[in-house]
Amino acid sequence: MIKILLFAGLREEAGKSEIEIKADNLSISGLKQQLLETYNSLNLNGAMIAVNEEYATEDTVVKSGDVVAFIPPVSGG
Amino acid sequence: MIKILLFAGLREEAGKSEIEIKADNLSISGLKQQLLETYNSLNLNGAMIAVNEEYATEDTVVKSGDVVAFIPPVSGG
Amino acid sequence: MxxxxxxxxxxxxxxxxxxxxxxxxxxxxxxxxxxxxxxxxxxxxxxxxxxxxxxxxxxxxxxxxxxxxxxxxxxxxxxxxxxxxxxxxxxxxxxxxxxxxxxxxxxxxxxxxxxxxxxxxxxxxxxxxxxxxxxxxxxxxxxxxxxxxxxxxxxxxxxxxxxxxxxxxxxxxxxxxxxxxxxxxxxxxxxxxxxxxxxxxxxxxxxxxxxxxxxxxxxxxxxxxxxxxxxxxxxxxxxxxxxxxxxxxxxxxxENQTKSMVLCGRNSVLIRSPQERNLSELQKTIQSLGETKINPYLLSLQYEGYRFVFFKEGRTLVHGTNSIEEAKKMYYKIIG
Amino acid sequence: MxxxxxxxxxxxxxxxxxxxxxxxxxxxxxxxxxxxxxxxxxxxxxxxxxxxxxxxxxxxxxxxxxxxxxxxxxxxxxxxxxxxxxxxxxxxxxxxxxxxxxxxxxxxxxxxxxxxxxxxxxxxxxxxxxxxxxxxxxxxxxxxxxxxxxxxxxxxxxxxxxxxxxxxxxxxxxxxxxxxxxxxxxxxxxxxxxxxxxxxxxxxxxxxxxxxxxxxxxxxxxxxxxxxxxxxxxxxxxxxxxxxxxxxxxxxxxENQTKSMVLCGRNSVLIRSPQERNLSELQKTIQSLGETKINPYLLSLQYEGYRFVFFKEGRTLVHGTNSIEEAKKMYYKIIG
Known part of the structure; x- marks a missing residue:
């Protein structure tokens, strides 16, 4: 299981802040595809990605037990 | 190993925010005694106690892998 | 709007x-x-x-x-x-x-x-x-x-x-x-x-x-x-x-019993009295002791290294000590 | 102190x-x-x-x-x-x-x-x-x-x-x-x-x-x-x-190229001009169009559902639209 944390606008779009996906040894871009199969309205592009609280990219490979966060930048001030 | 988190004044007294103690199946009061053997100036009385982010008391038994936090109430405002 | x-x-x-x-x-x-x-x-x-x-x-x-x-x-x-x-x-x-x-x-x-x-x-x-x-x-x-x-x-x-x-x-x-x-x-x-x-x-x-x-x-x-x-x-x-x-x-x-308290981190003691005060009258009584300042709400006095602040409705702050006894002693010395 | x-x-x-x-x-x-x-x-x-x-x-x-x-x-x-x-x-x-x-x-x-x-x-x-x-x-x-x-x-x-x-x-x-x-x-x-x-x-x-x-x-x-x-x-x-x-x-x-921008969440467009303005002269020119308000820094105008705010040093805020084109059109209509 990979745990996915959603913040700000993504949390609202999904209607929840946490999602679990059955997967292992998967790139972030692969994970995004799986995620969009269920949550097709999620706008993941432009969101920062963290795996286990470290900066990650589309190429980063995640394993079962990892926690992936998608953090859309907010712009107000 | 039991991980101990110290906050506010306790952090200053110990000079660090995290301490690890080799122990298992130990009450909080027992853990306090062990801790005071090394850090004898720590004023643990009056601090709130949490185990794995849940409220705990002197009687709570902790196991290896647990995280114990001592939170001294601060009073300013 | x-x-x-x-x-x-x-x-x-x-x-x-x-x-x-x-x-x-x-x-x-x-x-x-x-x-x-x-x-x-x-x-x-x-x-x-x-x-x-x-x-x-x-x-x-x-x-x-x-x-x-x-x-x-x-x-x-x-x-x-x-x-x-x-x-x-x-x-x-x-x-x-x-x-x-x-x-x-x-x-x-x-x-x-x-x-x-x-x-x-x-x-x-x-x-x-x-x-x-x-x-x-x-x-x-x-x-x-x-x-x-x-x-x-x-x-x-x-x-x-x-x-x-x-x-x-x-x-x-x-x-x-x-x-x-x-x-x-x-x-x-x-x-x-x-x-x-x-x-x-x-x-x-x-x-x-x-x-x-x-x-x-x-x-x-x-x-x-x-x-x-x-x-x-x-x-x-x-x-x-x-x-x-x-x-x-x-x-x-x-709460009903507390009548004075040390103020944390202030080096001050608070003394409560149920008695309202006439601040300008009090000023006349104590102005020989040291410098006073007054406004409609309070009267302050510098005296022997302490600063006293008397509030109209009866409280007094004694700055310069953490001791209730010391504060009360000075207080009674002034208020009588 | x-x-x-x-x-x-x-x-x-x-x-x-x-x-x-x-x-x-x-x-x-x-x-x-x-x-x-x-x-x-x-x-x-x-x-x-x-x-x-x-x-x-x-x-x-x-x-x-x-x-x-x-x-x-x-x-x-x-x-x-x-x-x-x-x-x-x-x-x-x-x-x-x-x-x-x-x-x-x-x-x-x-x-x-x-x-x-x-x-x-x-x-x-x-x-x-x-x-x-x-x-x-x-x-x-x-x-x-x-x-x-x-x-x-x-x-x-x-x-x-x-x-x-x-x-x-x-x-x-x-x-x-x-x-x-x-x-x-x-x-x-x-x-x-x-x-x-x-x-x-x-x-x-x-x-x-x-x-x-x-x-x-x-x-x-x-x-x-x-x-x-x-x-x-x-x-x-x-x-x-x-x-x-x-x-x-x-x-x-x-940055050097941006000359106008939509202001996020404001329903407003900002238009920049390098030209300083004489606000009181501008007020005279446009006061027939709608209600104006002036202070030493800016001049505002209500006009056709938009609100224009002209700043002395050349910027203009057009409230009431998210479209740069629309804003510029109205702007040029007024400023000429």
Whole structure:
């Protein structure tokens, strides 16, 4: 299981802040595809990605037990 | 190993925010005694106690892998 | 003026309905220091219906570093905080009903204000008063939000009578905070952080979004990048003297007996008297002792290394000592 | 007045030495909205030596809910934020040198202020400007602290040239924040929380306690009780066009081309012209079109459902549209 944390606008779009996906040894871009199969309205592009609280990219490979966060930048001030 | 988190004044007294103690199946009061053997100036009385982010008391038994936090109430405002 | 709250109404957690609810709520803020400044300003800006803010102190220069309602003018004039706060808050949002009350927060002094209070915000600097608030909250079934800060650290917790554990459940004994408070000082962002936590919980309660409540005690240390949250479901005690099955409200009783107290981190003693004072008469009596300053609310005197501040309604602050005995001795020496 | 900073000096992270350091520092705050109000007030209260605060906007009623430097009077008089901020900040701490500058923050307009700036605080509301700040920070080796908030959420990150990853490393593309910003509104505690994070990092930098720095991007959602911290060591890119081995500072170039922009969540378009204006002459020309209001800094006009605000130094705000084309059309209709 990979745990996915959603913040700000993504949390609202999904209607929840946490999602679990059955997967292992998967790139972030692969994970995004799986995620969009269920949550097709999620706008993941432009969101920062963290795996286990470290900066990650589309190429980063995640394993079962990892926690992936998608953090859309907010712009107000 | 039991991980101990110290906050506010306790952090200053110990000079660090995290301490690890080799122990298992130990009450909080027992853990306090062990801790005071090394850090004898720590004023643990009056601090709130949490185990794995849940409220705990002197009687709570902790196991290896647990995280114990001592939170001294601060009073300013 | 019509879109004054538009940004808040756009936020789904509040919305137009929540804004309308806010406009009918009465919040009691106890203390007009750092936390009280921050909370009362944000609540007034947000358009609550009525704010009562209670404080017995006056503005000093050392407050200005973190108490956002006050200016140099307030410090120069030694304005009572509750008066200076009311003035500034009225400039900020004149339609809000703002009651600044220059008085010590005691069970007796607060009672007349409680009948229509929806929420109490703790902005005090001592646990004596917090425990009293905790008992009042239970007895009169008014939620309250604990907040405190020292150095770069702080904590907050929301108490809802009949639902959550209360502060007396969480604390085995009355904390003795003197040492830390004297030693650690305070930086403004620690204040801002506690106020942010208190205010968010306040908004949730005021718009009745109880599901969104945090349900835990939060604590942090900004300088050391620590953050911690403690769930409190297991903390509620059925035999708690404040919120248990047979409450005795011990701190309402205790409160009645306290007649003087050391003020944490202030090197000061507070002495209470039930007697109102004629300040200008008192000034005549004591002006030979040292330099005096007077305004409609208080009279101050420099004398033998102490500074005395006499308030009209009977309190006296003795600066320059942490000893109640010493303070009382000097006090009686002057007042006779 | 002597113990004005006593509570800050008592805090070990600052101390008397840190206080002395603060008194010699110059901080540039870009934006005098919600975050800029909170940061600049706390910095001025803390006794920094010099503050420059830059903003091109004026105070509106909808700002008062969260922008702590401003009052109803400022909104009534449509005071430029940089002027209203300077006035209030001077009342708060008169010995601090405070430069309020009514101008748009561009690479060119900021350049004259950078030579003695120790730190830049981001209090803008768009990523165009943040990326420009990010490039300026790298080019002139000045640390900056990113901060942003929407709804009950916010984020902050500290960029130190030559050390940390920069904002361009963290973001693959320029975020398009319009939708969220329009939809989500904002509550005051989200502002307070971001400001608390920015200010703590600011103090650490200003007193040179680099070890205490957070070293991560922080994000939170107060209403939904979320908190998250992302380490950024792995984010630094050697080929980053802003902070890499061969920087081209792309947003300093891009900036030069932008001549008008939609203001996020404001239903407004900003049009820039290099031309200074004589406002009273302009008023005479356009007063037949609709109701006008004038003060020394700006002239406003209600016309066909739009509101135009002409600033003396050449900018124009067109309220009532999100379309640059539409705004320009109406603008040229009036200005000719």
């Amino acid at each position: 019509n879109d004054r709250y538009s940004r808040q109404e756009l936020f789904p957690g509040i919305g137009e309905k929540g804004q309308e609810q806010l406009s009918r709520k009465h919040v009691l803020v106890i203390g007009a220091g750092a936390l009280g400044s921050a909370s009362s300003e944000a609540l007034v800006r947000s358009g609550i219906g009525k704010l009562t803010i209670v404080d017995h102190d006056y503005v000093e220069w050392s407050n200005l570093q973190r108490q956002q309602l006050y200016t140099e003018k307030d410090a120069t004039e030694q304005m009572p905080k509750a008066v200076a706060a009311q003035n500034r808050l009225t400039e900020i949002n004149s339609p809000v009903t703002i009651n600044g009350r220059v008085m010590e927060a005691t069970a007796e002094s607060l009672l007349p204000y409680l009948h229509d209070v929806d929420l109490i915000i703790d902005a005090t600097d001592n646990f004596d008063t917090r425990m009293m608030i905790n008992d009042l909250s239970q007895k009169y079934e008014i939620p309250w939000i604990f907040g405190s800060c020292v150095g770069s650290t702080g904590m907050s917790y929301t108490v809802i009578p009949g639902k959550t554990a209360c502060l007396n459940c969480l604390l085995d004994r009355l904390p003795m905070g003197g040492a830390t408070c004297d030693a650690a000082g305070i930086i403004a962002p620690a204040v801002g952080m506690v106020a942010a936590y208190q205010l968010t919980e306040a908004f949730k309660l005021l718009v009745n979004d109880l599901e969104a409540l945090r349900g835990s005690l939060i604590t942090f240390d900004l300088w050391n990048n620590q953050q911690y949250s403690m769930k409190t479901e297991k903390a509620k005690k059925s035999d708690c003297p404040s919120c248990g099955e047979h409450p005795t409200y011990p701190y309402l009783q205790y | 002597n113990d004005r900073y006593s509570r800050q000096e008592l805090f070990p992270g600052i101390g008397e030495k840190g206080q002395e350091q603060l008194s010699r520092k110059h901080v540039l705050v870009i934006g005098a909205g919600a975050l800029g109000s909170a940061s600049s007030e706390a910095l001025v209260r803390s006794g920094i030596g010099k503050l420059t605060i830059v903003d091109h906007d004026y105070v509106e009623w909808s700002n008062l809910q969260r922008q702590q430097l401003y009052t109803e009077k400022d909104a009534t008089e449509q005071m430029p934020k940089a002027v209203a901020a300077q006035n209030r900040l001077t009342e708060i701490n008169s010995p601090v040198t405070i430069n309020g500058r009514v101008m748009e923050a561009t690479a060119e307009s900021l350049l004259p202020y950078l030579h003695d700036v120790d730190l830049i605080i981001d209090a803008t509301d768009n990523f165009d400007t943040r990326m420009m700040i990010n490039d300026l920070s790298q080019k002139y080796e000045i640390p900056w602290i990113f901060g942003s908030c929407v709804g009950s959420t916010g984020m902050s990150y500290t960029v130190i040239p030559g050390k940390t990853a920069c904002l361009n490393c963290l973001l693959d593309r320029l975020p398009m924040g319009g939708a969220t910003c329009d939809a989500a509104g904002i509550i005051a505690p989200a502002v307070g929380m971001v400001a608390a994070y920015q200010l703590t990092e600011a103090f650490k930098l200003l007193v040179n306690d680099l070890e205490a720095l957070r070293g991560s991007l922080i994000t939170f959602d107060l209403w939904n009780n979320q908190q998250y911290s992302m380490k950024t060591e792995k984010a630094k890119k050697s080929d980053c066009p802003s902070c890499g081995e061969h920087p081209t500072y792309p947003y300093l170039q891009y």
